Amino acid sequence: MSTLIELEDVWVRYRMAKDYALRGISLVIKEGDVVGIIGPTGAGKSTLAKVMCGIVPNLEPCDEFKGHVMVCGLDARDVPTGIVSRRCAMVFQDYEAQLFRTTVELEVAFGPENLELDPSEIKRRVEWSLRLAGLRGLERKYTHTLSGGQKQRLAIASVLSLRPEVLILDEATSDLDPRGKIELFQVVEELLRHRVIKAAVIIDHHLDRLARLANRIVVLKDGEIIEDGPPRKVLTKVELLKELKLEPPQVTELFHRLGWPEEKLPLTVDEALNKRIGNVKTTSRTSVKEATTKLVLKLKDVWFHYLPGEWVLKGINLKVHEGEVLGIIGQNGSGKTTLANIIMGILRPIRGKVTLFNRDVTNQGPAARIGIIGYVLQNPDYQIFNRTVYEELAFAPKYMGLPPEEIDRRVRNIARLVGIEHLLNEDPFFLNKADRQRVAVASVLTMYPKILLLDEPTTGLTPGETRDLMDLIMKLNKELGMTVIAITHDMNVVARYCTRVVLMREGRIIVDTDTRSLFTKLDLLRENYIEPPQIIEYSVRALGVPYLTVEELVKSIEVIE
Amino acid sequence: MRFVLYVDVNSMIHRLDPRAKLYWVLCVFIWSMTFNHPIYAGMVLGIVLMTLILAKVIKEIKFAVTPLAILITMCITLWPLFRREGTIILFGLGFLKIYQEAVLYAIAVGLRLTAMVLAGIALLLTTRIEELEAALVRLKLPYPMAFGISAVFRFIPTLMGDAYMVIAAQRARGVDPLKGSLLTKMRNSAIIVAPIFMTSMRRLSTLPLAMESRGYIPTASRTYFIQLRMRATDYLYMVITTLLTIVFILMRLSGIGVVYPHYI
Numbered sequence: 001m002s003t004l005i006e007l008e009d010v011w012v013r014y015r016m017a018k019d020y021a022l023r024g025i026s027l028v029i030k031e032g033d034v035v036g037i038i039g040p041t042g043a044g045k046s047t048l049a050k051v052m053c054g055i056v057p058n059l060e061p062c063d064e065f066k067g068h069v070m071v072c073g074l075d076a077r078d079v080p081t082g083i084v085s086r087r088c089a090m091v092f093q094d095y096e097a098q099l100f101r102t103t104v105e106l107e108v109a110f111g112p113e114n115l116e117l118d119p120s121e122i123k124r125r126v127e128w129s130l131r132l133a134g135l136r137g138l139e140r141k142y143t144h145t146l147s148g149g150q151k152q153r154l155a156i157a158s159v160l161s162l163r164p165e166v167l168i169l170d171e172a173t174s175d176l177d178p179r180g181k182i183e184l185f186q187v188v189e190e191l192l193r194h195r196v197i198k199a200a201v202i203i204d205h206h207l208d209r210l211a212r213l214a215n216r217i218v219v220l221k222d223g224e225i226i227e228d229g230p231p232r233k234v235l236t237k238v239e240l241l242k243e244l245k246l247e248p249p250q251v252t253e254l255f256h257r258l259g260w261p262e263e264k265l266p267l268t269v270d271e272a273l274n275k276r277i278g279n280v281k282t283t284s285r286t287s288v289k290e291a292t293t294k295l296v297l298k299l300k301d302v303w304f305h306y307l308p309g310e311w312v313l314k315g316i317n318l319k320v321h322e323g324e325v326l327g328i329i330g331q332n333g334s335g336k337t338t339l340a341n342i343i344m345g346i347l348r349p350i351r352g353k354v355t356l357f358n359r360d361v362t363n364q365g366p367a368a369r370i371g372i373i374g375y376v377l378q379n380p381d382y383q384i385f386n387r388t389v390y391e392e393l394a395f396a397p398k399y400m401g402l403p404p405e406e407i408d409r410r411v412r413n414i415a416r417l418v419g420i421e422h423l424l425n426e427d428p429f430f431l432n433k434a435d436r437q438r439v440a441v442a443s444v445l446t447m448y449p450k451i452l453l454l455d456e457p458t459t460g461l462t463p464g465e466t467r468d469l470m471d472l473i474m475k476l477n478k479e480l481g482m483t484v485i486a487i488t489h490d491m492n493v494v495a496r497y498c499t500r501v502v503l504m505r506e507g508r509i510i511v512d513t514d515t516r517s518l519f520t521k522l523d524l525l526r527e528n529y530i531e532p533p534q535i536i537e538y539s540v541r542a543l544g545v546p547y548l549t550v551e552e553l554v555k556s557i558e559v560i561e
Numbered sequence: 562m563r564f565v566l567y568v569d570v571n572s573m574i575h576r577l578d579p580r581a582k583l584y585w586v587l588c589v590f591i592w593s594m595t596f597n598h599p600i601y602a603g604m605v606l607g608i609v610l611m612t613l614i615l616a617k618v619i620k621e622i623k624f625a626v627t628p629l630a631i632l633i634t635m636c637i638t639l640w641p642l643f644r645r646e647g648t649i650i651l652f653g654l655g656f657l658k659i660y661q662e663a664v665l666y667a668i669a670v671g672l673r674l675t676a677m678v679l680a681g682i683a684l685l686l687t688t689r690i691e692e693l694e695a696a697l698v699r700l701k702l703p704y705p706m707a708f709g710i711s712a713v714f715r716f717i718p719t720l721m722g723d724a725y726m727v728i729a730a731q732r733a734r735g736v737d738p739l740k741g742s743l744l745t746k747m748r749n750s751a752i753i754v755a756p757i758f759m760t761s762m763r764r765l766s767t768l769p770l771a772m773e774s775r776g777y778i779p780t781a782s783r784t785y786f787i788q789l790r791m792r793a794t795d796y797l798y799m800v801i802t803t804l805l806t807i808v809f810i811l812m813r814l815s816g817i818g819v820v821y822p823h824y825i
Contacts, residue, residue: 059770081770082778090774097767098774102691102715109786114776122786142565144718162776346729366732375733381763382723383730385755396734429759444734 003070004166004199005029005052005088010067012047012056012223017063021047023223025067029166033199034192036210036231039220040244041434041462045203046093048220049170051076052201054084072165086115090168093203093460095155095175104130104146105139107154111162125161132187133157134180148175149332156184160191167191168201174460177331177489179529181206185213205463208249208534211235211267219244236265245464247492250535250550257554269538280543280556294322295358296451296483297343302352304338312338314507316352320451325477325484327494327515330504331529336487339504340455343485344375357450370400374449378456380433380440389415389431389439390424396447410446418442418472434465441469445476452476454486458493466490470497495519495533495548503528519546565714566621566685573794574616574687579696581795582684585612588802589680593673594825595809599665601818602672608805609679618686625682632678633671640667646821666820690714695787705779712768720761727756 005028012022022044029035037045050056054076057065069076072087089111092098101107108129112122130136133153138146146154152175159167167188173181191197204210210217210231217234219227221244227234235241238256241248248256251272252265258277266272297320304313312335320326328336341347342354345366354362361368366375377383386392393411402410415421418438423431428439437457444452452473458466470493476482488494494501494515501518503511505528511518519525519536532540539547547553574582592605613619640663647660684693690711697707731738731752738749777783812818 053774055770055774059773080778081773082776082781085774086776089776092767092771092774094767096719097764098771100712100715100768100771102689102711106691106786110772110777111775113783113786114778114781116782116784119784119786119788122784126786142718143715144722158775341729344733346732365737367735367737370735375730377726377730377733379726379760381760382726382756383734385752385759396736399735447735 002031003028004031004033004072006068006070007051008068010051010069011064012044012051012062013064014047015061015063020064020223022051025051025223025225027218027225027228029199029201031198032192033216034188034214035199035201036207036214036217037201037203037220038205038207038210038217038246040246040464041432042222043220044223045220046170047223049090049168049201049203052166053088053090053168054079054081055090082114085164086111086162087164088166088168089159089162089164090170091156091159091172093171093174095152095172098155098158099143099151102142103139104135104141104143104154107143108158108161111158115162125163129157129161132160132191134183134187147332149177149180152176153180153184156187163196165198166201167197167199168203170203171205171460173204175332177529178491178531179331181209182529182531185209189213205246207235207241207247208251208268211249231267235267236262238265245462245467247463250533251538253550254535254538254553257550258557269534269541272538273542277542277557280553296320296322296356297485298353298355299343300353300355302339302342302349302354304342304347304350312507313342313349316342316507316509318502318509318512320483320485322450322483323477323481325474325497325499326486327498327501328485328487328504329489329491329494329501329530334504335507336504337455340375340453340485340487343453344373345369370396371447372449373451373453374444374447375453376441376444376455376457378459380436383440383443384428384436387427388424389420389426389428389442392428392439392443393424393446396443400447407446410448414442414445417475418445419468434461434469437461437465437469438472441472449482451483451485454484454488456487456489458488458490463492466493473497491531492533495536503530516546516548519548565690565718566682567689568618568621568686570617572615572617572687574612574683576794577687577798578789578791578795579688579692580699580789580791581798582688583693583696583700584799585802586680586684588806590677591806592809593676595813596818597666597669597673597824598818598820599668599672601812602669602676606672606676606679609676609683613679613683613686616683616687618683621686622679622682625678629675629678632674633668636671636674637664637667640670644821662820666824669820691787692789695785695789698785699789704783716761716764719764720757723757723760724753727753727760730756 007025007027010022010025011020013020025048037048039045047056051069052071056062058081071084074084076084099107101110105126108126109122112125133156135153135157156172173184188200192200202214214231217231218225219234235248236252238248238253249267251269252267255265266275299316299318302313302316303311305311316339330336342349345361345364345368348363353360356369356372384392386395390411393414394407397407397410415424418441420438420442423435428436458469473484474497477484498515501513501515502509519532520540522540525532535550535553536546539545539553589609596602613622641659644663644666645658647662649661650658651661651664652659694707694711698704728738736749736752738753816822
C-alpha cells in the first residue's frame with residue numbers, strides 16, 4: 001500500500017508559546033488507514049491535524065518548525081496550503097469558523113471552484129456531497145438559517161466536494177445529536193469502502209465509536225506519540241487511558257476491572273456478550289437518591305412559537321423538584337434550548353404558565369429570576385467581557401447591589417469551589433475553552449442561584465474535562481442543595497449524573513422518567529436515535545437490567561472462580 | 562428577524578441578468594441627476610416604482626418608507642433656506658426670502674434621492690448576493706473584492722445572532738443591556754460590545770485559514786458555480802435603458818425638466 005502522509009521528526013512551537021506543541025512526531029499513514037488520534041487537552045491533536053493539511057506552519061505563525069512533512073507526494077512546506085488541502089482536507093472542530101459563504105450550495109461549490117472544474121462538474125460534486133452529508137433539499141438555504149447540526153454537516157460536505165485523498169475530522173461531530181454522529185461515521189465508512197477517500201484521520205473522544213471505525217489508534221501526550229497500534233492493542237490499556245483522563249470503552253473497562261487479561265478484553269458490546277462474567281447480585285444496585293418533594297419549578301401547558309403557526313413548543317408540562325438533577329435530551333431542533341429560554345424568562349410563552357417557587361413568573365423577564373435561576377449558555381464567549389476572571393465573577397453580585405465584602409467573599413468562595421482560584425487575575429479571553437466554561441459557570445454561581453440551568457455544558461470538552469465539570473456541578477447539588485437542569489446530548493453525562501430525564505421530540509415531552517427506567521427502554525431509545533452508553537446496552541442485553549455506570553455493575557458482580 | 566433583502570418570486574426583473582440590473586441602477590442614477598424639476602424627477606421615481614411593481618416586490622419597500630419620508634421632508638425644509646436665487650418670491654421675512662424655484666428644486670432633490678435609494682433596494686430585492694458577486698467578478702472586479710462584498714452580507718446575520726446570544730447571556734446574569742436610561746445603556750454597552758467584538762475576532766481570524774484549507778489560492782484563477790448568461794431579453798432591457806438615457810439627456814440639453822438650468 002502506498003504511503004499518503006509521512007511525518008518525520010516534526011517539532012512545532014507556536015509564536016509566543018513557551019513550550020512545543022509537537023515534540024518530534026514521526027508518523028506514516030498508508031492507503032487504507034483509518035487513524036484515530038486521541039489524547040488529553042493540549043496534547044497536540046489539532047496541531048498534528050493542521051500539520052498534515054498544511055495549515056501549520058504556512059498559515060499559523062510558528063516560532064519554530066522542524067522536520068519533514070510529505071502529504072500525497074508534496075512537501076507540505078514548499079507548497080501553499082491551498083494545494084495541500086486539495087489532497088488532504090480537514091473538517092475543523094469549530095465548524096462555524098469553516099463556513100463563510102451565503103448559501104449551502106455555494107459553500108460546497110467553493111472547493112471545486114478553486115479546482116477550476118467545469119460548472120457542470122461542480123454541480124455534480126455539490127449534489128454528491130450534499131447527499132452524502134444528508135443535506136439534500138437545502139441547496140438554496142442561507143447558511144445562517146441552519147441549525148448547529150446542519151452547519152456541521154455542511155462543513156463536512158464542503159470538504160468532501162474537494163474529493164481529497166485523505167480526510168481529517170477534528171472532532172467534527174461534536175454538535176451532532178446521536179443520530180447525526182452515527183450517520184456521519186457511516187458516511188466515512190462508505191467513502192473508505194468505495195475508495196473515494198484513501199485514508200481518514202479522526203480525532204474523537206468517543207473511544208467506543210473509534211474502536212468500530214479505526215484500524216489504528218495513536219495516543220498523544222504532551223506533543224509526543226506514546227502509543228500507536230491497532231485498537232485492540234491500544235484501547236485495552238485501560239489504566240493508561242484513565243490516567244490520561246480518556247474514557248476507554250465501558251465494556252473494556254468492565255472486564256479489565258473484573259481482572260481479565262489485556263489480550264482478552266472486549267471492545268464492543270457484541271464481543272462482551274460472548275464472554276461470561278459471573279453471577280450478578282442484582283440486589284446491591286444503588287438506588288437513585290430520592291428527590292425531596294418540594295416543587296421549585298412548574299411549567300403548565302406551555303406553548304411557544306417564533307413565527308405564527310410554527311409551534312416550537314407544543315404544550316410542555318414539567319415539574320422540577322428541589323435537589324433534582326434533571327437531564328433534558330432530544331434531537332437537534334426538538335425545542336430544548338427554547339424551553340431553557342422560557343424557563344429563564346428570555347422568551348415568554350405564548351400560552352401556558354410558568355411557576356417558580358409558587359410564584360407566577362409567566363410574564364416576567366429574567367430580572368425576576370435573578371438569584372433563583374442561574375443560566376449557563378453553551379458558548380462561554382457570549383458572556384465573558386471583563387478584563388480579569390475576578391471582575392467577571394464579581395460582575396453579577398455587583399450588579400445586584402451587594403456590599404463589597406460580600407462580593408469578595410462570594411467570588412473567592414465560588415472560585416475555590418470551581419477550582420479557578422489560581423486564575424482570578426488572568427484575562428479570561430486567553431484561557432482555554434474548558435477554563436472559559438468554568439469561568440462562565442462560576443460567574444453565574446456568584447449570584448447563588450437555587451436552580452442551575454445549563455445548555456450543553458460539556459460540548460467541546462474532553463471526557464476528563466466533562467467529568468471534572470459535572471463532578472463540580474454535582475458537588476454544588478449535594479453541598480448547596482442546588483437543583484440542576486441540564487440540556488445535553490451526552491448520554492454518559494445523563495447516565496452518570498442525572499436522576500431524572502425528559503426526552504423531547506418535535507416540541508413535546510414524550511418521556512419523563514427516572515434515568516434507570518429510561519434506559520430499560522432500548523427500543524424507545526433506538527427509535528429516537530439515542531445511543532445508550534455501552535455499559536447500559538450491555539447490562540440490559542446480558543442481564544435484563546440497566547446498570548448506569550461501570551462501578552455500579554462491578555460492585556454487583558460475584559466473580560466465579 | 563429578516564437579514565436578507567432578496568425576495569424569492571418569479572418575475573421578469575428577477576430573471577434578468579444581474580449585470581443588466583447593475584447597468585439599470587447606474588442609469589437610474591444618471592436619470593436622477595439629469596432633471597431638477599419635481600415633475601421630471603417624479604417621472605424617474607415613477608419608473609423605479611413601476612419596475613418594483615413589475616418585479617412583484619413593491620410591498621417589500623415598506624421598511625424604507627419612513628426613512629425616505631424623513632429624507633424628503635428634510636430636503637424640502639432645508640434646501641430653500643440656502644438656495645436663494647430665482648424670480649418668484651413665495652415668502653419673505655426680512656433678509657429671509659424663500660423662492661418658488663428653490664422649493665421646486667428642493668422637492669426634485671428629495672424625489673431624486675428617493676429614486677436612487679429605491680433603485681438600489683430594487684436591485685437587492687430581486688438579485689441574490691451571490692449573483693451580484695458573480696456579476697462583479699465577470700465585470701473584472703478582483704475576486705477577493707467581490708468575495709468581500711458578499712462576505713459582509715454573509716456575516717451580518719452571524720453578527721446579529723451573536724448579539725442576540727450575548728444579550729440573552731447578560732440578561733441571564735441580571736443585566737438588561739436594552740433597558741434603563743440612555744446613560745445606563747451607554748454604560749452597559751461594553752457588556753454587549755466586548756463579547757461581540759471578541760467573538761467576531763475569533764471568527765474572522767480563522768477566515769483565511771478556512772478558505773485556504775478548501776483549496777483556495779489567493780493568486781490563482783478559479784471557475785464559478787454560478788453561470789451568468791446574457792439573453793436576448795437582457796440586451797433588450799439594456800437597449801431600452803440606454804435609449805431612455807439618451808432621450809433624457811437630450812431633453813435636459815434642450816432645457817426641458819429643469820428649474821435651475823445651470824445646476825445639476
